[in-house]
Amino acid sequence: MNSKVIIALDFNSLDEVLNFVANIQPDQCRLKVGKELFTAYGPNIVRELHQRGFEVFLDLKFHDIPTTVYKAIRVAADLGVWMVNVHASGGREMLKAARQAINDSINKPLLIAVTILTSLDDATVFDVYSNSVTEQVLYLSKLSYESGVDGVVCSAHEVGLIKSLINSNFIAVTPGIRLSNEKSDDQTRIMTPSAALDAGADYLVIGRPITQSNHPKELLS
Ligand code: C5P
Numbered sequence: 001m002n003s004k005v006i007i008a009l010d011f012n013s014l015d016e017v018l019n020f021v022a023n024i025q026p027d028q029c030r031l032k033v034g035k036e037l038f039t040a041y042g043p044n045i046v047r048e049l050h051q052r053g054f055e056v057f058l059d060l061k062f063h064d065i066p067t068t069v070y071k072a073i074r075v076a077a078d079l080g081v082w083m084v085n086v087h088a089s090g091g092r093e094m095l096k097a098a099r100q101a102i103n104d105s106i107n108k109p110l111l112i113a114v115t116i117l118t119s120l121d122d123a124t125v126f127d128v129y130s131n132s133v134t135e136q137v138l139y140l141s142k143l144s145y146e147s148g149v150d151g152v153v154c155s156a157h158e159v160g161l162i163k164s165l166i167n168s169n170f171i172a173v174t175p176g177i178r179l180s181n182e183k184s185d186d187q188t189r190i191m192t193p194s195a196a197l198d199a200g201a202d203y204l205v206i207g208r209p210i211t212q213s214n215h216p217k218e219l220l221s
Helices: 014-022 035-041 043-051 066-078 092-103 122-129 133-146 156-165 193-198 216-220
Strands: 005-008 030-033 056-062 083-087 110-114 151-153 171-174 203-206
Touching: 014 035, 014 043, 030 043, 035 043, 035 056, 043 056, 056 066, 066 083, 066 092, 083 092, 092 110, 092 133, 110 133, 110 171, 122 133, 133 151, 133 156, 156 171, 156 193, 193 203
Parallel strands: 005 030, 005 203, 030 056, 056 083, 083 110, 110 151, 151 171, 171 203
Antiparallel strands: none
């Protein structure tokens, strides 16, 4: 599958999800199941999407003690998902436990660590970490790479530095994608799809610009 687009299915009703996916094809994009949908429908929503031929990114951003994360990732891997994620700030032992969980599983999803959420701006990140966004994203990316994680979630603004300073094969998954001249909602570190791809992003996570569009299929072509 060549598409770099991952659609964030941030809906709260099963009907809305199924109506949306009925209009798109599995070769056009992958689908992201996040906290809202998973809390409402659990593993069955993942099975529904698999039955329709879609690959799924289970975006539950695990952040807990290493044993709990190990067990949660084992269950996620057994569901057959394509990608799972954890928070890099969970620390080295937690990241290694997540890696181990995938090594011990038959199905091996890509393991991605969230660095700094794309909704956070410099002032907020400084308030929490006493560090700039760029420094903190790089620090957490390096920690993730050293712990055996396959890649990171970051904004497209940080991709170039991660690829050049850490490893060009380290996967960059970028949310905060906005089509030109549209509202940014609660995202602050945003970029257009073509600029994000030019910056080296491996996968673009796109939610509201596509899910709230009247022409989602056209936007994917
Ligand atoms: O609607 P929008 O395009 O902003 O959706 C972005 C999606 O990516 C949301 O589901 C959000 O939870 C997710 N995400 C993010 N920033 C991260 C990790 C995930 O926006 N760092």
